Amino acid sequence: MSQESKYEYTPKVKSRILIADLLGEINVKNNTGNAIVITSDIAFEKPERAEGLQLLGAMEDNTGLGLNVSEADGVVKIVGTTKKVKDYAYTISVPQGVKLSIDYNSPFARNNLKVDSYNGSLEIKTLSSNVTLSNCTGPLTVSSVSGSIEAEFNSLSQEQPTSLATVSGLVDITLPAATKADIQVSNITGDVYNNLDLVNTSDNEKDKRSEGLDEIKHRNNTEYTLNGGGQKLLLKSISGNIYLRKK
Numbered sequence: 001m002s003q004e005s006k007y008e009y010t011p012k013v014k015s016r017i018l019i020a021d022l023l024g025e026i027n028v029k030n031n032t033g034n035a036i037v038i039t040s041d042i043a044f045e046k047p048e049r050a051e052g053l054q055l056l057g058a059m060e061d062n063t064g065l066g067l068n069v070s071e072a073d074g075v076v077k078i079v080g081t082t083k084k085v086k087d088y089a090y091t092i093s094v095p096q097g098v099k100l101s102i103d104y105n106s107p108f109a110r111n112n113l114k115v116d117s118y119n120g121s122l123e124i125k126t127l128s129s130n131v132t133l134s135n136c137t138g139p140l141t142v143s144s145v146s147g148s149i150e151a152e153f154n155s156l157s158q159e160q161p162t163s164l165a166t167v168s169g170l171v172d173i174t175l176p177a178a179t180k181a182d183i184q185v186s187n188i189t190g191d192v193y194n195n196l197d198l199v200n201t202s203d204n205e206k207d208k209r210s211e212g213l214d215e216i217k218h219r220n221n222t223e224y225t226l227n228g229g230g231q232k233l234l235l236k237s238i239s240g241n242i243y244l245r246k247k
Contacts, residue, residue, distance in 0.1 A: 003041075003043075004039045004040065004041055005039065005040055005041075005042060005064060005065055006037065006038065006039045007037075007038045007039075007063040007064060007065050007067070007069070008035045008036065008037050008038075009035060009036045009038075009069050009071075009076070010034050010035040010036070011034075011036065011071060011076050011095075011098075012071060013071075013074045014034070014095060014097065014098055015074035015075065015098065015099065016074060016075045016076070016098065016099040016100070016101070017036065017075070017076045017077075017078065017094055017098055017099070017100045017101070018075055018076070018077050018078070018101045018103070019078045019079075019092065019100070019101070019102045019103065020077065020078075020079050020080075020102075020103040021079050021080040021103075021106070022067065022078065022079065022080040022085060022090065022104075023080060023083065023085055023086035023104075023106060023108050023109045023110075023111070024040075024042075024080070024085045024086050024087065024088045024089055024090050024111060025088070025089040025090065025111040025112070026089075026090050026092065026102065026104070026111070026113050026114070027089070027090070027091045027092070027113075027114045027115075027116070028091075028092050028093075028094070028100070028102070028113070028114070028115045028116070028118060029091070029092075029093050029094075029115070029116045029117055029118065030093070030094060030095070030096045030117055030118055030119055030120070031093040031094065031095060031096070032095075032096065033095060034095055035095070036069075036076065036078075036092065036093070036094050036095070037092075037093040038063065038065060038067065038069075038078070038090060038091070038092050038093075039090070039091045040065045040066075040088055040089060040090045040091070041088055041089055042065050042066050042085065042088040042090075043088075044066070044082075044084050044087075044088075055081065055082060058081045058082060059079055059081045060081070061081045061082070065090070066080060066081055066082050066084065066085040066088070067079065067080060067081060067085070068081050078092070083108065086108060086109070086110065086111070089111075096119055096120060097119075097120055098120060099120065099121040099122075099123075100118075100120065100121070100122050100123070101122075101123040101124075102122075102123070102124045102125070103125055104124065104125060104126040104127070104129055105125040105126060105127050106127060107127060107128075109126070109127065109128075109129055110128075110129070111129060112129050112130040112131070112132065112147075113126065113129055113130070113131045113132070114132045114133075114134075115131070115132070115133045115134070115136060116133075116134050116135060117134070117135040117136070117154075118133070118135075118136045118137075119136070119137050120137075121138070121139055121160070122136070122138065122139075122140050122141070122142075123140075123141045123142075124140075124141070124142045124143070125143050125144070126143075126144040126145070126147045127144070127145050127146070127147070128144075128145065128146045128147050129144070129147045130144075130147045130148045130149070130150075130169070131144065131147060131148075131149045131150070132150045132151075133149075133150065133151040133152065134152045135152060135154050136151065136152070136153055136154065137153065137154055137155050137156065137157050138153070138156065138157040138160075138162045139157045139159060139160040139161060139162045139231075140162045140163070140164065141162070141163050142163070142164050142165070143163075143165045143166070144165075144166040144167070144169055145166070145167050145168070146166070146167060146168045146169055147166060147169045148166065148169035148170045148171070148172070148240065149164045149165075149166055149169060149170075149171050149172070150171075150172045150173075151164060151172070151173045151174070152173075152174040152247070153173070153174065153175050153176065153179070153247070154176070155176060155179065156175060156179050156180075156181055156230070156231060156233060157231065158180070158230055158231040159231070160231070161231060161232035161233070161234065162231070162232070162233050162234070163233075163234040163236075164234070164235055164236070165186075165234065165235075165236035165237070166236070166237050166238075166240060167237070167238050167239070167240075168237075168238065168239045168240055169237065169240045170190075170237060170240040170241050170242070170243070171235050171236070171237050171240065171241075171242045171243070172242075172243040172245070173235065173243070173244055173245065174245040174246075174247045175196065175226070175244070175245070175246065175247055176246075176247045177196070177197075177246050177247065178227060179226055179227060179230070180226065180227045180228060180229060180230030180231075181225070181226045181227075181229065181230045181231060181232070181233045182201075182223065182224075182225055182226075182229045182230060182231070182232050182233065183198065183223070183224045183225070183226060183232075183233045183234075183235065183244075184221065184222070184223050184224075184232065184233070184234045184235070185221070185222050185223075185224065185235050185236075185242060185244075186220060186221045186234070186235070186236040186237075187220065187236070187237055187238070187241075187242055188220055188238050188239065189238065189239045190237055190238075190239055190240045190241040190242060191241050191242075192241070192242045192243075192244070193241065193242070193243050193244070194243075194244040194245075195244070195245060195246050196226055196244050196245070196246050197226065197227070198224035198225070198226055198244070199224055199225045199226075200222060200223070200224055201223050201224060201225050202221070202222045202223045202224075
């Protein structure tokens with residue numbers, strides 16, 4: 001079992017963190033301190049023939065973890081410096097209250113993303129990687145092309161809307177029963193399953209041919225309230241199923 005290495009960086013301004021071109025397995029969580037803490041099982045060495053040489057076109061690895069960490073204009077950037085980072089796992093612990101963006105929208109990113117106990121604004125983009133969020137509050141903006149999105153909320157942030165959208169993956173959310181929310185469900189060819197106490201508030205024009213008939217198929221865009229309504233929650237999958245669960 002390889003030994004983990006650690007790197008810490010304390011931002012000058014507690015504003016926003018951007019993670020990009022980091023193709024390894026990523027696990028994200030909050031910490032109660034002021035520093036960004038990164039741990040990894042990374043263990044690659046520069047080829048002997050490359051002694052005295054630098055990777056052409058690559059940023060400097062200033063962490064010892066195959067990453068470059070820099071800060072400018074209130075944004076801390078964490079960037080992978082070599083394609084080999086895809087073979088390793090990273091746990092990134094960030095201070096509470098900092099906005100975090102993860103750009104995992106690469107065809108070379110074959111791992112999945114896991115976020116645990118994150119309290120704050122979080123934006124994630126993936127191509128085919130799945131995203132699992134547990135014990136989160138948001139607000140969240142998660143989008144994927146073919147990856148699935150699973151989110152378990154401790155509570156739903158009422159500060160800003162939350163959006164979970166994928167083209168062909170599934171969306172599976174779990175909310176506390178007492179959550180107040182305005183929920184918009186958008187789905188074309190998939191199915192929607194639910195055990196929350198939702199109230200349909202959509203003002204869709206009724207098809208004249210449907211007189212005396214009940215609709216048994218979920219409409220493309222349907223709006224609901226939960227416990228009288230609250231902050232907006234958008235759930236969207238074009239061809240995947242959507243699941244709404246009571247915690």
